[in-house]
Amino acid sequence: MKRLLPLAALLALSSAGPAHAGLFDDNEARRQIYEMRQDLENRINASQGSQLDLANQNEQLRGEVARLRGQIEVLMNEVESLKQRQRDFYVDLDNRLRKLETAPVAAESAAPAADPVAESTEYEAALNLLKGGKHRDALTAFEAFLARHPAGSFAPSAHFWAGNAALQAKEVASATTHFNAVLGKWPNDSVAPDAMLGLANSQQAMGDAKTAQRTLQSLVERYPSSNAAQAAKQRLGKR
Numbered sequence: 001m002k003r004l005l006p007l008a009a010l011l012a013l014s015s016a017g018p019a020h021a022g023l024f025d026d027n028e029a030r031r032q033i034y035e036m037r038q039d040l041e042n043r044i045n046a047s048q049g050s051q052l053d054l055a056n057q058n059e060q061l062r063g064e065v066a067r068l069r070g071q072i073e074v075l076m077n078e079v080e081s082l083k084q085r086q087r088d089f090y091v092d093l094d095n096r097l098r099k100l101e102t103a104p105v106a107a108e109s110a111a112p113a114a115d116p117v118a119e120s121t122e123y124e125a126a127l128n129l130l131k132g133g134k135h136r137d138a139l140t141a142f143e144a145f146l147a148r149h150p151a152g153s154f155a156p157s158a159h160f161w162a163g164n165a166a167l168q169a170k171e172v173a174s175a176t177t178h179f180n181a182v183l184g185k186w187p188n189d190s191v192a193p194d195a196m197l198g199l200a201n202s203q204q205a206m207g208d209a210k211t212a213q214r215t216l217q218s219l220v221e222r223y224p225s226s227n228a229a230q231a232a233k234q235r236l237g238k239r
Contacts (some may be wrong), residue, residue, distance in 0.1 A: 073180040135168040193226035
């Protein structure tokens with residue numbers, strides 16, 4: 001009997017071995033499944049967070065695009081308004097030139113009369129410099145013209161265009177002087193509303209935004225039906 005015991009014990013151990021190994025394998029598989037599940041959940045959470053961030057970014061981009069479109073629309077309207085005002089000015093210029101060229105020659109007097117043809121030629125020459133982008137030369141030409149013809153029929157327009165030439169040439173103080181000359185001496189001239197808009201631009205260029213805003217408001221009140229007033233309303237955010 002003593003010889004049989006070791007054999008029985010060996011059989012018992014051999015029969016318990018696979019059960020123990022199976023239990024070990026099952027626990028390992030559960031652990032791996034749990035880790036895989038945790039990893040999958042972490043990836044899903046990260047993906048959802050990224051999608052939320054992307055949605056927020058898309059919403060911000062849509063808002064930015066809408067804002068930029070609004071700004072572009074305002075700028076396009078202002079450009080069209082400026083183009084229309086320039087066309088109106090050139091039509092007015094042509095009309096004034098025709099009147100001067102067809103005006104009868106005045107009788108000679110003790111004081112020499114101004115030559116309307118020479119006056120219109122000088123004015124047109126200064127204007128052509130401005131059209132050609134020669135802003136400083138145009139400013140010099142307009143100021144020389146005004147020195148010779150301070151009360152001529154072209155004086156309001158000459159001051160206005162001199163102001164524009166000065167503003168383009170970064171001579172902001174000179175631009176302010178010329179725009180104010182139009183508003184002070186010829187407030188009812190066709191260029192007066194645009195001179196006031198130019199004055200606001202000069203004030204803005206000098207960093208005086210508050211005064212520029214007040215000037216735009218005055219423009220809307222004094223010349224409500226002008227194209228310049230419409231541009232001022234857009235800049236003030238009015239409809």
